[in-house]
Amino acid sequence: MxxxxxxxxxxxGAQPPAVVGRDVQLQTFELLLKRMSAGRTERSMIITGLRGVGKTVLLGRFRSKAQELDWVVVEREVSKHDDEKFRRQMVSSIRTALFEMSPKARWGDRMKRAAAVLKSFSVSVDPTGALTGGMDVDAAQGFADQQDLQADLTDLLVAVGEAAKDSRKGLVLLFDEVQFLSTAQLEALISALHKTVQRALPVTMVGAGLPQIAELAGDAKSYSERLFKFPRIGNxxxxxxxxxxxxxxxxxxxxxxxxxxxxxxxxxxxxxxxxxxxxxxxxxxxxxxxxxxxxxxxxxxxxxxxxxxxxxxxxLDRATEMERIYLRAMAELGPEPQKAQDVAAVIGRKSTQMGPTRAQLINMGLLYTPQHGYAAFTVPHFDRFMLRTIPALMMPPDRAGKKSRKDG
Ligand SMILES: Nc1ncnc2c1ncn2[C@@H]1O[C@H](COP(=O)(O)OP(=O)(O)OP(=O)(O)O)[C@@H](O)[C@H]1O
Ligand SMILES: [Mg+2]
Structure with missing residues (x-):
């Protein structure tokens, strides 16, 4: 045809003509914004799911919905960044948000104050002020400038939340690939949002990421589960x-x-x-x-x-020989999450010996840990692919060597 x-x-991330099967998540999102607009609190959410299940597409729908409801939206794709880069990203996100919340000519005290807090938040990473261009305010000394990401981000989001409330707007940060946030960054975000929720301010973050994020956030802060839902989307x-x-x-x-x-x-x-x-x-x-x-x-x-x-x-191209051996052994066991010791056994090793390889595969985003001691592929049907592409089991070279010495 x-x-x-x-x-x-x-x-x-391409928006299909028909986004099907995501009505529940869209309704949950709509309810979240409406409740927050009404000054009520509601748990925010981090959408989790494997590669290619439609997380980015769903965030795109959230953006349209938020705009329909007259919320200010800032979208960011997170990548592995040090705290300095993360801070810079936050600065540019919040700057855009402030300008979108209301035209500068109409900024009242709360908006100016938020701009001033943003300026002091940015001082350490942007001494020349290039990132906060056009805001024409002095840094709010003593706020957001402690060089402690958690405390500073809290000051910032509270000031922005107060400005938003004052201009009868809401702000939603849509963060994609949140599994790339470091624990410290996630912790800072969670604790800042904890504060804005306590004060019923209309600022929230909705994220999307690989399934390991639920566990990460759990480690990051015990109250993350009270702030976030972690709806899982799949096939x-x-x-x-x-x-x-x-x-x-x-x-x-x-x-x-x-x-x-x-x-x-x-x-x-x-x-x-x-x-x-x-x-x-x-x-x-x-x-x-x-x-x-x-x-x-x-x-x-x-x-x-x-x-x-x-x-x-x-x-697979990014994986080393040892990592391929590990992935192939996992595929041998099937598509389900696998125990570290079972995978190691396929390779004829102890799970402690394979620990670094497994950790590296998780770090690369090829595997995730759905529960302690288990790992699973982040890509659907990856097991079938491994079996297709490497038909025979691979063994570590030294083991083959040992074996032949013993045999000989
Ligand atoms: N609800 C849906 N109905 C039909 N097709 C969809 C739906 N959601 C996403 N798609 C399609 O699926 C593909 C993957 O979507 P998307 O990029 O959003 O996935 P993702 O979860 O963000 O993947 P990744 O983890 O690799 O970033 C795209 O081709 C998109 O058009
Ligand atoms: Mg995506």
Missing amino acids: DPVRNPYTPNA LDEEDARDALVGPARAEGADWAADALDLATEVTGGYPYFLQELGYEVWGVAEGPVITREDVELAVPTYEAKLDESFFRVR
Whole structure:
């Protein structure tokens, strides 16, 4: 069918024509903002989920919803940063937010005060004042300038919250990839938000990240669970998966045969990214206007090759030999979370010996720890990919060596 009209969106963060299966999260978000606008408190949320399940897309929907409700939105993708860089990012985020909250010519005392606190928050990382350009205020000495991220961020968000309340606005920070925040940064954010919640100020942070974030935040502050919900999103159920394929096709005057949908949902497991990728390939081979099961069969090899070459491969390419051995051993055990000692046993080692490799894989974002002692792939179907790409189990070279010495 006409490639120009291909409605599928197999790209990171690309808003699909139909965002299906996320109504609950959208309602929760709407309720959060409405309650906060009414001066009530509500737990904020950090959306968790594996790679490609639609976290970024969902944050995009949150942005539209927040704007509809006349909230100021600041979006940031977090990356691994030292505290100085993090502070700079916060400065530029809050600066944008203040200007959006109200035009500078109309700034009242609260807004000016928030700008002044922002200025002192920024002094240590921006002595020339370039980052806070256009604000024309002096730093509020004694506030947000203790060089303690937690205390300083608290001063800042409280001042911004008071300014927001005063201008009858709300501010929501939408942070993507929050698992890249360091413990100290997350701790600082949590404790600052704790304060704004106590004061019923209309400032909140809604995040998205890999599932390990729930555990991270738990370590960061025992009261994080009182501040945040951690809704998990994942693959779409059968009906939603069908809708994700059918809706966009119908909008273009095409349709899917029932048995074609059966196969497509089975192959993709209902994972949003996989659905988009397969939908895209199927559209390319189909004559239309009704997509048949044969079309899907024809598209599957290209679909798999494409996933292998991009989505999966980029992740494996960054891994060392030992890390590959570990991933391959995990895949041998299946897609579920695996005990560290069981994986080590496959390789013929003790789990303590494999500890650093496992830690590195978690650090790289290839694995996460759903519960203590267990690790799982952050990418759906990664186990199948490993089995496809490395058919035979790999063993550490020294063990092979030892074995042959013993044998000999
Ligand atoms: N609810 C949905 N319905 C249908 N398709 C979706 C949905 N959400 C996301 N997608 C599609 O899935 C793909 C992945 O979405 P997105 O980039 O938001 O995932 P992610 O969870 O942020 O992934 P990553 O962890 O790699 O950043 C995109 O191609 C997007 O168009
Ligand atoms: Mg994303």
